[in-house]
Amino acid sequence: MINYNPKDWITFIFHFDKADTFRKLWPLMISVAVFSGAIAYLELNYLKLSESSYVKNIGMMHSLLGFVISMLLVFRTNTSYDRWWEGRRLLGALTNISRNFAIKIKALRMSKEDNEFFDYAIPKYAFALKEHLREKQYFGKNSLLIEVDGGKHIPNQVATSIFSRIFDLQAAGKISQEQLIILNADVHQFTDICGGCERIKRTPIPYSYSAFIKKFLFIYVITLPFGWVFSLGYFVIPIVPFILYVLASLELIAEEIEDPFGLDANDLPVDEICNNIEKHVGEILN
Numbered sequence: 219m220i221n222y223n224p225k226d227w228i229t230f231i232f233h234f235d236k237a238d239t240f241r242k243l244w245p246l247m248i249s250v251a252v253f254s255g256a257i258a259y260l261e262l263n264y265l266k267l268s269e270s271s272y273v274k275n276i277g278m279m280h281s282l283l284g285f286v287i288s289m290l291l292v293f294r295t296n297t298s299y300d301r302w303w304e305g306r307r308l309l310g311a312l313t314n315i316s317r318n319f320a321i322k323i324k325a326l327r328m329s330k331e332d333n334e335f336f337d338y339a340i341p342k343y344a345f346a347l348k349e350h351l352r353e354k355q356y357f358g359k360n361s362l363l364i365e366v367d368g369g370k371h372i373p374n375q376v377a378t379s380i381f382s383r384i385f386d387l388q389a390a391g392k393i394s395q396e397q398l399i400i401l402n403a404d405v406h407q408f409t410d411i412c413g414g415c416e417r418i419k420r421t422p423i424p425y426s427y428s429a430f431i432k433k434f435l436f437i438y439v440i441t442l443p444f445g446w447v448f449s450l451g452y453f454v455i456p457i458v459p460f461i462l463y464v465l466a467s468l469e470l471i472a473e474e475i476e477d478p479f480g481l482d483a484n485d486l487p488v489d490e491i492c493n494n495i496e497k498h499v500g501e502i503l504n
Contacts, residue, residue, distance in 0.1 A: 239467035246466070247459035250439060254458045257443040258451065276445030280438065287438055290431055291468040294423070298472035301418050302486070305478040308414045309491050311407070312347070316340050316495045319404040320502040326393060332383075337503040339364055339380050341496035346372045347412055348488050351419050351479040373412050380405050415479065423476060435465055 323336045342356075342364060349356035355368050366375045384405065388398040422428075439462045443454045450457060471484070478486045 239470045240463065242470060243463055243466055247462055250462050251455050251459045253440070254443040254447075254454045255452065258447045258454055261444070261447050262451070276441065277449070278445075280442060280445060283434075283438055287431075287434060287465065290434070291465060291472075294427075294431060294472045295468050297423065298476040302475040302478040305415065305418050306486055308411050308418075309486060309488065312344060312411045313491060313495055313498075315404055315407045315411070316344060317498055317502065319401070320499045322401060322404065324502050326397065328387070328392065332387065332392075333503045335383060336380075337500055339376060339383070340499045341492070343373060343376045343380070343408055344492045344495045346376050347415065348479070348492050350412075351415055351488075352481070374409070377405065377408050377412075380408075419477060419479060423472075431469060435469065439465065 320336065320340055323333065346356045346366075350371070350373050355372055357366055357368065357372075364376055364379045366372050381402070384393075384398060384401050387393045388395065393401070439458065442458045442461065446457070447454050474482050474484050479488055
């Protein structure tokens with residue numbers, strides 16, 4: 219995730235970083251500029267269509283469809299941002315639950331061995347979930363405390379180990395039944411958060427909807443020079459690529475943020491959140 223100063227307009231306007239859509243779109247923009255120039259030359263100098271009222275009226279179609287494509291892109295962007303924001307809320311809940319669970323463990327004044335287990339297990343769940351959402355596996359630095367099978371769901375294995383440890387503590391008389399219920403409620407929320415993140419990760423925007431927007435956008439932009447050349451002349455060469463940049467950028471941004479747990483520039487700071495969980499849990503239990 220990019221950290222920036224929202225008041226620094228100069229940087230926004232004149233600086234291009236790897237997350238800027240211009241870097242991704244400039245080859246396509248150049249192609250559209252060349253295409254627009256070719257259409258302008260053919261219509262104005264070769265085909266002599268400047269006096270044809272039928273071709274000049276093609277711009278009426280773009281005026282009507284411009285509103286439609288704007289509404290589609292706004293809905294697309296809002297839907298993706300809702301997924302991004304829900305992912306941030308889930309990671310924030312994971313941070314709070316990890317801290318609260320560690321505080322309760324500390325308040326129970328358990329043995330050093332038990333504290334070491336939870337000091338390792340709570341952050342390990344966060345790191346395991348992070349790698350799981352990135353379709354990787356996390357085994358941890360100390361696999362002796364919690365052994366995991368790489369062929370299975372690792373966050374579930376870590377949560378199972380935490381549950382088992384709590385029930386073992388209750389069976390050994392170190393915590394009461396009431397304390398078991400309180401701790402059980404916290405651990406239960408770990409799996410709820412995992413399920414919420416998996417829902418975002420594994421439920422993409424419907425294919426037909428995404429494909430339709432791309433096709434609609436392509437046809438809209440590629441037909442702009444045919445009608446606009448009579449009023450703009452060769453100015454369609456810079457104007458049409460600029461319109462492509464504005465419209466296609468919204469779709470690219472939506473594609474990037476709809477899966478917020480990856481490594482893209484605009485994704486959530488999952489690594490930083492996991493490191494903070496490890497740091498804060500260690501401060502509480504040590």
